[in-house]
Amino acid sequence: MDVTIYEVAKRAGVSIATVSRALRGTGPVAARTREKVLKAVEELNFTPSRLGVSLAEGRHAANGIVFPDLAGPYYTEVLLGYEEVASELGRSVVILSTKGRTKVGDLVKDLAGRVDGMLIFGHTVPEPLVAELVRLGVRLVFVSREPLAGADTLRSENTASARALAGHLAGHGYERFAFLGAPLTSQDDVDQRWQGVREVLGGAIEAVDTRHYTVECGYDAALTLLRGEGRPEAIVCSDDEVALGALLAAEELGLDVPGDVAVTGWDDIMAARHARPALTTVRQPMRELGARAARALDELITGARDTPRHLVLTTELMIRSSCGGHPAAT
């Protein structure tokens, strides 16, 4: 990456303007001239400097994405959907993980200076900074967060799905429930799920903090829960990984699922279908969340749309065998 447009121009015996035009087809160029240019480009192995192009075009042709971590399939899937569409649209993606990072603000601002817009997961970024970014005119799309002014938001439906799930479980005749999830910070996905099941189950369900959304944390919390007094008949988990942990805990204790205790997850990650018993869960279109975010960002950046949009994608209740009742196909 050393040869510049000037060298190409000199070798082809034309001006840099002509080289530029010939390469990007942005203006009239005589067929013969084009050939000369192309030949020179070939011989010199010229590739326009991204920096030069971006500076002149006034755009980065890159999207950012900030996530807390990449543990588990959820963030990964969204990321892949995002990257795929971004790439399709000719945009690179620059990542930023905030896990264990101090000075997130500086990192996010730096990122903002490298991209034309970015996807931010939930409440990964402190609210004041979000406000500042909006004020600075950074194109933003939030995934898994409540709507806010000045940015797109995108999420999967939670409350109604949670109600449906709870209703299904109640239909099996269970009467003592537990909700296993990380700290229920307001406004995020998990909180909405909790609210949903609670609306249906009321006092029959109690929440248990798992600290994190991991198999390990789910396992630990479930172990304690299942060993204690008044073991619940059904455990509704905040996501599939926590649920997989619960499944392991049950097995560890020699409890049959769903015979002794029913377990449900959320997301429908690949492992959910393969778990024993197969996990009843709520399928959320993770990949699509990322893909849509990339498209939305593109609209915002190109100016195809200038008013924020708030979208909620629908989910699907996947009844499998871990919740008991009528056994279903996997």
Place this chain on the structure above:
Amino acid sequence: MDVTIYEVAKRAGVSIATVSRALRGTGPVAARTREKVLKAVEELNFTPSRLGVSLAEGRHAANGIVFPDLAGPYYTEVLLGYEEVASELGRSVVILSTKGRTKVGDLVKDLAGRVDGMLIFGHTVPEPLVAELVRLGVRLVFVSREPLAGADTLRSENTASARALAGHLAGHGYERFAFLGAPLTSQDDVDQRWQGVREVLGGAIEAVDTRHYTVECGYDAALTLLRGEGRPEAIVCSDDEVALGALLAAEELGLDVPGDVAVTGWDDIMAARHARPALTTVRQPMRELGARAARALDELITGARDTPRHLVLTTELMIRSSCGGHPAAT
């Protein structure tokens, strides 16, 4: 991101050179002058344009990473280790997934124009292009690949670990083995593992193609294998995910692990420890692979080192219960 250094200079009543110096401490600036500049910067909320800085500095302060996919913990872990250290070194990371992508060459070249160097997994990029990148002077570090000239390579030890694993299994008295892995393309990690176990087990082990390194593929392949004639006594899997699939297949068929058939994995992903039975596997320092790659790249880029280095990280045999014999702690 609209205010430029000129506006700051004007407001502070100084030249842009002084602003630049005041901000980066790259030259003498009177205390009083500095104050004025800082005040103007504050009031205008000025942040130097990344593009301008990069163009002038002649560096992107960014690293690239190209991977085939992000399915499973392996790539994700390496990526996280990479991003963490890169961030520590003040470098962003821009990603590129090649899965299902046509024109990988163009994408990789574009990426090369956006970063100061990049990490490439195994043989994700066609060899001719690798050669071209090397020729162009792009700083490269390959992870999980055999050494090549002009670039760093980094991998975990495979052959000896595989021999140790095979030896351990042989010590349990098994006599019929199967190796479950994706197509054994030459030179990559899995191939080395296969060679290793083969050296020890010889004709007693046969290879089975799983197409991909996923739980699903492992499950399918193991199901066929375990249903067939001459069921193996031990299945050595190319990685933990395939092994988890094998575990599920065994359970599906009502076979006890390790009673009826032993199963081993590779990588020691989190799920390996939580699997029932806990998976005997070879721990590979995935996170460190990424971290080291970032450091190596930094050395190459800053010029702290100019001759390629080829590193092999050591692994650790994790004997757990899925391989039979003496039961061990998890």
Place this chain on the structure above:
DNA sequence: TTGTATGCGTTATCAG
């Protein structure tokens, strides 16, 4: 159809 000149936002050199 082609060339000239300017802008894009910094950094850094070299005179004052």
Place this chain on the structure above:
DNA sequence: CTGATAACGCATACAA
């Protein structure tokens, strides 16, 4: 200590 000014690499109005 400070200020012009030349890079850096390209795109693009505007002229010719």
